Every structure is written in C-alpha cells, then in structure tokens.
Amino acid sequence: MGVLHVGQRGRTRRRLVTGLVTAGLIATAVPVASPVMAQDLAEVPRNKTFVFSPWGFPTGNQLLNPDNFNVYNQGTQFNNQREMGLKGIYEALFYTNLNSGELIPWQGESYTYNDTLDEITLKLRDGVTWCDGTQMTSDDVKFTLETLLRDDANPVNPYAATFREFLKEVEVVDPLTSIIKLNKPGPRWFKDNLALGHENHIVMMPKHIWEPALEAVGGDTTLIKDYDLEAGLPCGTGPYKIVSSSPQQMIADRRETWWGTETGFKERMPAPERLILIPVASDEAMSQLHIANQIDHGNPLQPGTFVAAQAQNPNIRSWSAEGPVWGAPDGCGYNLLFNNMKAPWNDVNLRLGINYAINRQQVSDIGYEGANYPIILPFSAYMAPNWVPGRVQELLDQYDRGTPSPDKVVEHMTAAGYEKNADGKWAKDGAVLTVPIFGPSFFQPSFPIVNQNLIDAGFESTIEVDPGGDWVNRFNPGNHDTLILVHCGSLSEPYDTLKDLHSKWTAPIGTNLPGSIIAGQRYINPELDAILDQMEGMLPDSAQDSEYMDLVVQAVDIYLRDMPEIMLAEELHVVTYNTTYWTGYPDASNPYIAPYPCWEAINLMMHELQPTGAA
DSSP: OOOOOGGGHHHHHHHHHHTTTTTTOBTTSOOOOOOOBOSSOOOOOGGGEEEEOOSSSOSTTSOSOTTOOOTTOOTTSOOHHHHTGGGTTSOOSEEEETTTTEEEESSEEEEEEOTTSSEEEEEEOTTOBOTTSOBOOHHHHHHHHHHHHHTTTOTTOTTHHHHHHHEEEEEEEETTEEEEEESSOOTTHHHHHHTOOSTTOOOOOOHHHHHHHHHHTTTOGGGBOOOBGGGTBSOOSSSEEEEEEOSSOEEEEEOSOOHHHHTTSSSSOOSOSEEEEOOOOOHHHHHHHHHTTOOOBOSOBOHHHHHHHHHHOTTEEOSSSSSSSOSEEEEEEEEEEEOTTSTTTTOHHHHHHHHHHOOHHHIIIIISTTSSOBOSSSOOTTTHHHHSTTHHHHHHHHHOTTSOOHHHHHHHHHHTTOEEOTTSOEEETTEEOEEEEEEEGGGGGGHHHHHHHHHHTTOEEEEEEESSSHHHHHHTTTOOSEEEEEEEOOSSSTHHHHGGGSGGGOOOTTSOOSSOTTSOOOOOOHHHHHHHHHHHTSOOOOOTTSHHHHHHHHHHHHHHHHOSEEEEEEEEEBOOEETTTEEOOOBTTBOSSOOOTTSTTHHHHHHHOEEOOOO
C-alpha cells in the first residue's frame, strides 16, 4: 500500500471509526484475520536494506504480538515501538545527545519554563505531518498527555505514576503552541519524559486517529492495537511505514514523502530503503549473523564473542576502536540490591559486611573480561565526570567502600551480631546466613564472582539464575531477599538516580512497587526524602559551593553510610555494528548520539547511515 495522501484523510477516518472491529484494532473483538503480512512487496537489494534485531534477545526465535503497535499498552509484551518504531515510524518532540547534553529539536522547536518551574510552553515545528498528511498540532500534544494522565487505571501504562504526580493539564494556545501545566515545580520533568531520547518512549499520538478509536472502546486504551496496514496504521510522523509484520520478521519501507524533506528540515530522506527486524535467539546466533554479513545492528555481543567475531569479520565494529572496554555507557550500573524492608537485609552492618567481601575489580575483569570498570555510586559515565570530582570524591575517599577488606567484613558482621561457626560460616543464634545470588540470566556473568567472593569471606552463598521473567513477580511485591540487577537513570545529574531511593517509590512487602522496578530497594529514610524533595524543585548546579551541590553531598553521604545497594560495575554494552553495507554509525570518534538501538535517539542514526557501495 502506498502513502496515505491528503485526499484520503476523510475516507481513512471513516474506516477507522466504522471498521475498528473488522480491522482487528480492538483487542477484545471477535477474532478475525488481520493483515499481518503485506503481499507483493517490491524487491529491495541487500545493500539498500538495514537489518537489525531486538534488544536483549527478548523473543527467542520469533517476534511476539506482531499485530500490536499500541505504544502505551505493552506491559510485559514485546514492545514494537521500542524495537522497530523508534527507527523511523515514530519521531519525538526532541532528542538529547547524552554524550554532550546537546538538545536536538525535532517535532518541537523549543520548550521554556516559567519562573516558578511549573508551566512549560512548547512550540511545535511548523509543517510536521502524520503519515496521512494531517498536520501535527498542539491538539495532538494535549490529547496524548491528557490521555496518559487519565490512564492511571491501566495496569500496563508505564507512565501513570509520573503523570499522576506531576501533570495537571495541557492548554492549547494555538496550533503550534501549548502550555503544559504541572502540579508542582518540575524543572527536569519535560526533558526526562519528552526530550531525553533515552528509554522513555513517550511519543505523541495522532488525535484524529486515536480519539475515534478510543471512543469506540469506551476510552479503554488497553483495547487498542493500533495496527491495520490497509488503513495506514501504525501512523507516525517518521519517514518509514510498516508493510509487513509476522513472528518471523517485521518490515518497514521508506515512504514516498516525508515532512522533513518537504519543509527543508532535512536535505534528504534517510538512505535505507527498507528496514527489517528479525528475531535472534542468542549471543552466538547474533555473532554468526554478523560474521556472515546478514545483520547490520541490534543486540550487543558479549565482549569475548565480539572479539572472536571481529577476528573472522573485520567489518564488525563497536563504540570504541580498541578494547578491552569496547562498549558505551547506557546510564546503568550492575548492582546487588537488598530488600531493605526484610530482615536481615535491613541491618546496615550486614550490608556493609557483604560490601567489603565483594571484589568489584574481579567482577569487571573476570565476569566481563575487562570490558567495564568498577563503580561505587549509581552515577554513569554520562554525568559522573561533571559531578564526582571535588566534594563527592572526598566522600568516596573517606568511606572507601570500594576496597575489599576481610578485617572490615569481620568488624561489620560482628557488629551485626554474627560470628563464624565451626565450619567458618557466618551465623547468628546458630542459624547460618545464606546470601542468595539471584537475578535475570542477562546479568549472569557477575554471579559466580560475587558468589565466590562471599564464600571466601565466610558467607554461605547460592546462585539462582532466572532465565525468564519470574524475578519480576518476586521482586515487585518484595518476595525476594537480594537481586542482581541494574540501577539506571544517571544521565545528566545526581538526582537522576538518587531520586529512586525516595520512600515514595517503595511499598510494604506484599504490595507491588508504585513506580519503576529499577527503584526497588525498599529503603526508607526520612532525612534523605527531605533532601530529595528539595533537589526535585531545583535546577541542577555543579558548582562546588552551590546549594544544589550541598544537597548532592548530603545525599551521597547518606548513600555511602547506609549502602542500600552495592553498585558493582558500569554497564557498558558492546553495541555491535557491521560496516559491510552501511557506515555512519555513532561511535567514540563521532559521538553524535548514544548508540543504543532501543533508545529514541537512534532515529538520528537512521539519517546518518550511508551505503558503502558493497554489492
């Protein structure tokens, strides 16, 4: 099917309203055949096709729910927006180059806060159009944000908590101007949700398409699939359209026209004529596809796999030209997370005893083959260089939490009431303490090192690897003891991740967490809450004598004192590119964006790719 031109708008709208059931848009409709595979696709040569995989091997040998493109109703399903949509179906208001902090306007031209930091004036770029030629306006912004605000009851809406807390309403001033009104000062709310280019995935929805669809299902967003190839769905503002979607592969073709070239915003369309998303089941399978030049980008390789694959195919590259630190930061750090509401993990001396048993350098060198480095604070390389030197570094030196120490293990375990039994194991009242090493298989490289560190220090330790998603079912309601996971979000400033320790993100054991699962330490400290509340309403200021830095130092002091979690190492994925057919990937020599294919800003990469001329 070709592009939906302006003259088709009325016909398309009527079909969206009257044909919702038969088109398969409503998830609860009587099952009917929906157009999962477009027929008679034109031939596109390999050297004009960009082939990639999902992130994290989430689907095994097939793509799940290939007919659901509702970007706000993914839940635990495969997120088609994250994996395919961000490559050019959908576009964002703004992006941010996390390497430099540069704001990159796209659908939006500018956003400005008022003096009290509780209203944001958003200016849209003139000439942005949806796939059917309808202009994108402030009505779309209001509809999207207020729909998410009203969608609190949707159990799989990942944005409900922050919208409920901050967003009051959106006022439309004119077609290109809107005022986003907040419930309280939120100096970073707009950027974090609508301009970061990270893994927040909030894009605007076309009101003229979504509103009648929602009306037809009584406003229940969970009943919308937003998928009908004949009706042009999903419909974003990007230069690509979905033409085929099945468990085996998803295909998007470049549209004939795109607002970006029609308005002069960009000189040319992106070079790839076709995008193909294919499922890949394992690290080894991914490496074999790279070696055979059958894939261009997608899931990262493990460091050892990358080195071996590059030896067989020199066209394989990563962020860094040389190792062993090949990868780029992703704003996260591996951590050993305690359930701070549950004994004995609520004992600070026990946590400190475990901390001094762990050799972070071994976790990095052995577990990750030297491809990352130890960290103590949940601050990533995107922001740490601007914030750690000075007073924060002085605190790190003072506490010295990163140096393993058998003597300090004994000191803190004794203070916690433990002593070693006849077998040399830490025990209290005759009961041996067991420290479980539990978590998703993705983080498995660290498990045996942490486990052996603990055993060497006199702890009983066990390993349990979760190959699926059971850890979420145990972690969310607090039915766990410890967990190896990641603490993410430190992209711009200390508040980015320190905020996760606020008690508002915790819940009693047996009750699911109210926010992100990453913020799951279940740590409660009223003193820290008060500090974070002050930081929330302030603009960050890295000057060593600023009021904001005073609060940073106070918060870091509490963090290092209490150690509600143990950060292990920076997460640096070996994001892998194949340069046989395409060049122009972001890397350390050309860091125009962070390189992660599951982040919104990867859309910019699609406009930088250039064919090599290989046949």
